[in-house]
Amino acid sequence: MNPLLRRLQPFSFARLRTLLAGVAANPELGAINLSIGEPKHPTPAVVTDAIVGALGGLSVYPPPLGSERLRDAVSRWIANRYGLEGVDPATQILPVNGTKEALFSFAQVAIDPRADAVVVFPNPCYQVYEGAALLAGATPHYVEQSHDTGFRCDWSAVPRDVWSRTQLAFACSPGNPSGSVMDLDQWGELFALSDRYGFAIASDECYSEIYPDESTPPLGALQAARSLGRPDFPRLMMFSSLSKRSNAPGLRSGFVSGDASLIKPFLHYRTYHGCAMSETVQAASLAAWGDEAHVRENRARYRAKFDALEPMLGDVLGITRPQGGFYFWARVPGGDDEAFVKGLYAQYNVLVLPGSYLARDVGGRNPGRGYVRLALVDTETQCIEAARRIREYCQTTPRTQ
Ligand SMILES: Cc1ncc(COP(=O)(O)O)c(C=O)c1O
The missing domain is CATH 3.90.1150.10 (Aspartate Aminotransferase, domain 1)
Incomplete structure (x- = not known):
């Protein structure tokens, strides 16, 4: 064992x-x-109808990269939602079976188990970050996100010797459980630390589409990166999902997007991991990402x-x-x-x-x-x-x- x-x-x-x-x-x-x-x-009819119309997809093995059509649709969605034109569907987007699966498996790719690795993430948090870190052979480092810190992660509170061993940091915005959203300054601070110490950032954004004010959607990590002059999203990966956005937690559908040099090894890993999205689910996902009503x-x-x-x-x-x-x-x-x-x-x-x-x-x-x-x-x-x-x-x- x-x-x-x-x-x-x-x-x-x-x-x-x-x-x-x-x-x-x-x-x-x-x-x-x-x-x-x-x-x-x-679950909206746009999703359920698309599933029923694509049952034929069950008869084929899907490729780990997903279809070009789905990746194109996700790229369009990113452009509309975040004002980010030109995210490359071929190298910067990958469909995944929900963020849980992807957050976990990404840690197995990002972490060198031979090193004395640390994974940094908020406390409290979604428990999968901790399990992903532990099973990748890393040591978790918990960053308090409480009333006392204004429900923000104070990245500057992490000791330098911890950052120097950090290979991966999880961020969650809007956060579970507090719902707090990371602003541009916080992203800038985390990006600067990643530049200095070389760790990857996994930005869990599965709650990004549920927010109080229609005119102020939460800032996304890729959007923050572009605003701060990081057009290729170095060492950054965002995780998005249809579970909460489209009331489809059983569909198991989401995507990751970001640094092409992280997507490539992740895709390689996934060809063995075997988590490709079925064509039936891809059809429903395509319909879901294309509908905002x-x-x-x-x-x-x-x-x-x-x-x-x-x-x-x-x-x-x-x-x-x-x-x-x-x-x-x-x-x-x-x-x-x-x-x-x-x-x-x-x-x-x-x-x-x-x-x-x-x-x-x-x-x-x-x-x-x-x-x-x-x-x-x-x-x-x-x-x-x-x-x-x-x-x-x-x-x-x-x-x-
Ligand atoms: C913070 C957070 N991330 C990820 C997930 C997993 O969502 P899914 O795998 O359905 O996309 C959840 C589920 O509740 C969550 O709360």
């Missing part, structure tokens, strides 16, 4: 199941689950939920409206996130995720402790009902701290 497997921590949802084992949810109330970031708005509609639904819930929860939980994504990252009264989650489940049958499960203890401090993550993925009616129960729970349950 690969001994590195023993270094993997249980997933946050497995820890949630353990926490709630033996706890009975209030049987008089219907269950509402806000713990998982799985979009529940219907369903994406605008999707954003409007999330906006309506945030509008409704913010005034309901604002005075009982510490919340701020996220810059992107569909989570409230909420500070709980009393500061004990596990106790809060357990009590809410037992008394009100609402499931949310303890923030400490999304973060790691560093120097005796877990920056997710005292927070819970609320995924506003269910219908507006269900989300409002959940907020009503959370409000009542906060108002009626005495806190000891």
